[in-house]
Amino acid sequence: MNNNTLPPKQQNVLEALRSYWDTNGVPPSIAILAQQIGVSKATTYEHLLALKKKGFLEYIERSGRTWRLSNSAKESRHSIPLLGKVAAGVPILAAENVEEFIEFNTPSPQDAYFALRVHGESMIEAHILPGDIVILRQQCTAKNGDIVVALVDNEEATIKEFKNTSKNIQLLPKNAAFKPIELTPERVQILGKVVEIRRKYVQ
Secondary structure (H helix, E strand, C coil): CCCCCCCHHHHHHHHHHHHHHHHHCCCCCHHHHHHHHCCCHHHHHHHHHHHHHCCCEECCCCCCCCCEECHHHHHCEEEEEEECCCCCCCCCCCHHHEEEEEEEECCCCCCCEEEEECCCCCCHHHCCCCCCEEEEEECCCCCCCCEEEEEECCCEEEEEEEEECCCCEEEECCCCCCCCEEECHHHEEEEEEEEEEECCCCC
């Protein structure tokens, strides 16, 4: 089983539940899940029911916190590198950038994935917060509206929304306090597209 056909929100619910289980040894409440992925409790519950119907989750009816991953969903997990702050001039996937390896349910075995820890607040309106972990599919191209990690001037990696204006590349923040970055195409290298966000709930 893989989750390559799941909508992004359902992927986020699945991985938020997985992460909470791994950290706490118990399933989260619907309220905690809703806060982690930035949607209402009712919408979160709808996603959970959809994931159960698709075979990714198990649940005991009329019981409290009993949501858990199905055995087949657990078997499809793989380790991917979690990268810290990327040093200027050092390839993004260089060994010195790897903080640790984390488990990820790889949607597509032929693709490569990696994770980055978020720094800064430029994407908070897209529900990407400081300290979050973003999972990325390695790719060198992007479509308008994709959330990507881009390397600027072969030095600084940044998470932004991608927009190609035909003349220049715009890297758009999702925070009114930040200004868009507009660069000529040769100054921008796409490293990957964000496919999932993970967040630890702190009480």
